[in-house]
Amino acid sequence: MAMRISSSAIHRVQRPVVLPENHSSRIPSGVVLALRENWSDWRLILTLIFILVIYDQAMYIVRKGSIAGPRYKIPFMGPFIQALHPKFESYLAQWASGPLSCVSVFHKFVVLASDRDIAHKVFKSPSHAKPCIVPIAADIMGSSAWIFLQGRAHTEYRRGLAGLFTNKSLGIYSSVQEQVYSDYFHKFVAHTSANMGKPTEHMALFREVNCALSCRTFFGNYISQDAVKKIADDFYLITAALELVNVPLSMYIPYTKPWLGKRTADAVQIEFAECVAACKANMASGAAPTCIVDQWVMHMIESEIYRERIASGEKDVPKPTNLIRVFTNKEIAQTLFTFLFASQDASSSATTWLFQILAQRPDVLERLRQENLDVRGGDRTRPFELGMYESLTYTNAVVKELLRYRPPVIFVPYETTKPFPVTPTYTVSKGAMIIPSCYPALHDPVAYPSPEVFDPDRWITGDAESKAKNWLVFGAGPHDCLARRYVPLTMAHMIGKAALELDWVHHATERSEEIRVFATIFPMDGCPLTFTKRP
Numbered sequence: 274m275a276m277r278i279s280s281s282a283i284h285r286v287q288r289p290v291v292l293p294e295n296h297s298s299r300i301p302s303g304v305v306l307a308l309r310e311n312w313s314d315w316r317l318i319l320t321l322i323f324i325l326v327i328y329d330q331a332m333y334i335v336r337k338g339s340i341a342g343p344r345y346k347i348p349f350m351g352p353f354i355q356a357l358h359p360k361f362e363s364y365l366a367q368w369a370s371g372p373l374s375c376v377s378v379f380h381k382f383v384v385l386a387s388d389r390d391i392a393h394k395v396f397k398s399p400s401h402a403k404p405c406i407v408p409i410a411a412d413i414m415g416s417s418a419w420i421f422l423q424g425r426a427h428t429e430y431r432r433g434l435a436g437l438f439t440n441k442s443l444g445i446y447s448s449v450q451e452q453v454y455s456d457y458f459h460k461f462v463a464h465t466s467a468n469m470g471k472p473t474e475h476m477a478l479f480r481e482v483n484c485a486l487s488c489r490t491f492f493g494n495y496i497s498q499d500a501v502k503k504i505a506d507d508f509y510l511i512t513a514a515l516e517l518v519n520v521p522l523s524m525y526i527p528y529t530k531p532w533l534g535k536r537t538a539d540a541v542q543i544e545f546a547e548c549v550a551a552c553k554a555n556m557a558s559g560a561a562p563t564c565i566v567d568q569w570v571m572h573m574i575e576s577e578i579y580r581e582r583i584a585s586g587e588k589d590v591p592k593p594t595n596l597i598r599v600f601t602n603k604e605i606a607q608t609l610f611t612f613l614f615a616s617q618d619a620s621s622s623a624t625t626w627l628f629q630i631l632a633q634r635p636d637v638l639e640r641l642r643q644e645n646l647d648v649r650g651g652d653r654t655r656p657f658e659l660g661m662y663e664s665l666t667y668t669n670a671v672v673k674e675l676l677r678y679r680p681p682v683i684f685v686p687y688e689t690t691k692p693f694p695v696t697p698t699y700t701v702s703k704g705a706m707i708i709p710s711c712y713p714a715l716h717d718p719v720a721y722p723s724p725e726v727f728d729p730d731r732w733i734t735g736d737a738e739s740k741a742k743n744w745l746v747f748g749a750g751p752h753d754c755l756a757r758r759y760v761p762l763t764m765a766h767m768i769g770k771a772a773l774e775l776d777w778v779h780h781a782t783e784r785s786e787e788i789r790v791f792a793t794i795f796p797m798d799g800c801p802l803t804f805t806k807r808p
């Protein structure tokens with residue numbers, strides 16, 4: 274959940290007391306003069322503040338209506354301080370307070386939907402609400418980025434991208450991914466050795482491996498290892514900029530978090546655009562695709578050839594499977610940046626919990642290891658292939674359970690574009706944030722008995738698979754996660770290979786089970802682990 278306090282927003286709060294331009298013709302100038310003469314400046318200022326407080330409070334009470342939430346708002350700022358340091362327990366308490374609950378921070382009214390069906394309604398009502406990630410996201414990614422498109426324009430753009438995540442395409446990326454995992458597993462072991470076998474927090478390394486995985490999957494070898502490392506190192510600056518509240522115009526103030534985040538994002542997009550140029554030259558020479566950008570450019574080339582043949586009057590020309598327009602280097606770079614942006618925190622969270630939980634559950638790890646060995650015909654050095662995936666029933670169940678038990682995305686902020694009647698008795702006002710939550714549905718004891726137990730078997734012998742409505746890990750509706758197949762596949766690849774090649778130990782602390790909210794969720798102690806190579 275996030276919001277930014279913009280200067281325009283502050284003006285909005287003040288609007289009721291800003292007099293219209295021609296006010297002097299309606300308010301007798303004598304009254305103004307009398308006030309100016311008889312009231313001290315302080316008295317005028319205090320009166321003005323008093324009117325603003327009353328207005329702000331009244332607006333809050335009206336918007337809140339019958340839903341759960343504090344009876345009164347802390348004048349103007351609301352729970353601004355708590356919003357700067359979000360606590361997972363506060364979200365749990367907020368969700369528990371009702372199917373719909375609210376807070377108001379400065380001018381922004383925020384409604385949280387903990388109820389599964391209301392969450393679905395929000396996800397699936399593009400005519401009433403649009404995703405807003407966090408408001409500063411448009412500044413960071415560029416407001417022209419495709420994920421900010423709506424309606425038909427969004428659907429069409431997205432259809433072209435879906436071609437990059439088909440089974441055929443996903444199969445192409447696995448060899449480049451295998452190499453990333455090999456490199457980083459080697460690093461994990463080297464890291465432990467360098468630290469004399471003592472545990473170190475692995476959250477940062479897991480962020481790095483995911484950044485490298487994304488960069489290589491998107492750009493193959495067009496991107497240098499140094500660039501990958503730099504992006505991985507700097508990406509947290511982008512995440513850090515995405516706070517619930519940013520001080521107005523802070524993006525323009527050097528060394529503030531938004532300024533650093535924007536600078537980093539711009540540098541990454543320049544790097545990406547150079548990779549796209551290299552890719553276009555390579556694909557024009559007839560190279561075979563090995564990564565997402567190759568695949569995308571190849572679809573553009575195929576589409577161009579098709580259009581030219583049709584234009585020249587040829588008949589019965591087979592239509593390419595993904596008929597798309599030609600995109601500029603900048604557009605492609607920006608789009609792949611949105612992928613990195615969407616994936617980095619969520620994938621890092623999932624990786625961190627996966628390694629922590631499997632270290633704590635040797636029974637689960639052993640079954641997963643055996644299954645991965647079997648699917649490779651007993652040869653643990655055999656690289657992962659797409660064809661193995663369907664046979665990895667237990668590994669899949671582990672990944673699904675992980676995503677349910679520790680969902681990387683606990684909610685998705687949307688903003689209403691018009692008054693939105695989310696229930697027969699409650700309408701969210703236009704311009705408010707409405708936040709469908711994923712976590713409560715994934716921890717619903719009716720759908721998933723003993724939801725606080727990590728139990729992969731609920732996906733095999735239990736009925737978890739049939740609870741499709743509760744499966745909100747990837748959202749729902751027209752903006753649902755583009756990578757809902759890519760994510761489980763890459764996670765199965767990673768953990769299967771790790772299980773075969775590595776042993777690891779989790780050195781639990783009293784904060785290991787505490788949840789830290791940093792864009793997504795992480796163990797509070799940063800996941801202290803040690804790694805060794807399996808004999």
Ligand code: HEM
Nearest residue numbers: 612615616619620623681682747748749752753754755756
């Ligand atoms: C564990 C990993 C991930 C999780 C849990 C996750 C979850 C989500 C969720 C909840 C949404 C919002 C859905 C909605 O509003 O209905 C979303 C959107 C999106 N995700 Fe993911 N995601 C993950 C990884 C990825 C990866 C690896 C990519 C790209 C390769 C990606 C690309 C996207 C994109 C592009 C969108 C926006 C789609 C649109 O607006 O049309 N995600 N994701």
